[in-house]
Amino acid sequence: MTSQPTETSHSRVAATYKAREVEGVLDLYFYRPLGFRLAEFFARLKMTPAAVTLLGGVCGVVAGHLYYYRDLRINIMGMLLHVCANALDNADGQLARLTQRESRKGRIIDSVADHLVFVSIYLHLTLRCVFEGSSPAIWVLAFAAGISHALQGATADYYRSTYLYFTATGGRTGLDSSSGVRSEYQKWSWHQRPWDKLLLALYLNFTRQQEMLAPRLKKLRETVTELFHGQIPGWLQQRYQNLAGPMLKWWRLLMTNTRMLVLFALLLIGRPIYFFWFELIPFNLLFVYLIFRQETIAESMQEVAQKWRDLA
DSSP, X not given: OOHHHHHHXXXXXXXXXXOGGGOOHHIIIIIHHHHHHHHHHHHHTTOOHHHHHHHHHHHHHHHHHHTTSSOHHHHHHHHHHHHHHHHHHHXXXXXXXXXXXXXXXXXXXXXXXXXXXXXXXXXXXXXXXXXXXXXXXXXXXXXXXXHHHHHHHHHHHHHHHHHHHHHOGGGGGGOOOHHHHHHHHHHSOTTTOHHHHHHHHHHHHHHHHHHHHOHHHHHHHHHHHHHHTTOOXXXXXXXXXXXXXXXXXXXXXXXHHHHHHHHHHHHHTTOTTHHHHHIIIIIHHHHHHHHHHHHHHHHHHHHHHHHHHHHO
C-alpha cells in the first residue's frame, strides 16, 4: 500500500533532474532529494531561482573564508556551509524546472556564483598557506590550479550538455553556440541593458572556452544541425549514447562533488596545500585523457554523419 506514494515521490524528484544519466551517485541519493525539498519550500515562499542561487553563493563564499583558519572546528563549519551551498546550487535549478522558470540568464548567474565560491576557496586556502610560512610561489601554484579547475569544469559541463543535446530531446534547448551568443551580444547596448550585456559577455567567453577545448565536437554539432535541423534521428542518438555514455562517469570526477570530498579530506588532515597539487596533476591528467577520448568519438561520429549525407 505504501509503494505507490513512494514511487510518486521519486518520480516527482526525477522530474527535476537534468537527466538521470548525467547525475552522480551523491546527487541522486543526497543532493537531488534534498534539493527537491528545498525547491518545494522556496516555491511556497515564492522565491526566484536567482534568489536561491544568491543564497547558495553567499554560503559558499563564507565557507571559503572559514577554510582560512587552522582550527579544525571552524573548518568543519565551513564544510557544512559548503554542503549547504551545493544543496542550494542543486535546488535553484530544480526550483526553475519545478516552476517552469528555466532560463539562460539563470544558468549564467548560477555559473557566476559557482566561480565566486571557488575563487573564495582558492584565495583563502592560499592566504592560509602564506601565513603558515609557504613560499610566495604558492600564489603561482594556486593560480595555475584555479585556471585548471575553471577549464576542467567548463569542459565537463560542455560534454554533459552535448550528451543531452544528442540523446535527450529536452536537452537540446539549453545548448548555445558562441556564434549565436555573439550575435545576440552585439545587438544589446551597454547603455540600455548593462547587466544583461555583462552576463552575456561572461557567457560568450564561457562558450568560446568550451568550443576551443572541443573543436571536433563543435564541428560535429554544426554538421548534425545542418543535416537534421535539430531533429536528430534515433540511430544517431543511440550511437552517440553508446559511445559517449560510458565516459560520463569519468567526467563526473571533474565536477564539484569530487573536489569537495578531496578538499574535505585534506582539511581534516591539515594539508590543504595538497588540494592545489591534486588539481594540477591527477585532475589534469584525467582531463587531457578524457578530451582525447571524446574528440576521437566526435571524429568517428562526424565520419558517420558525412557518410549518411553522401548516401542521402
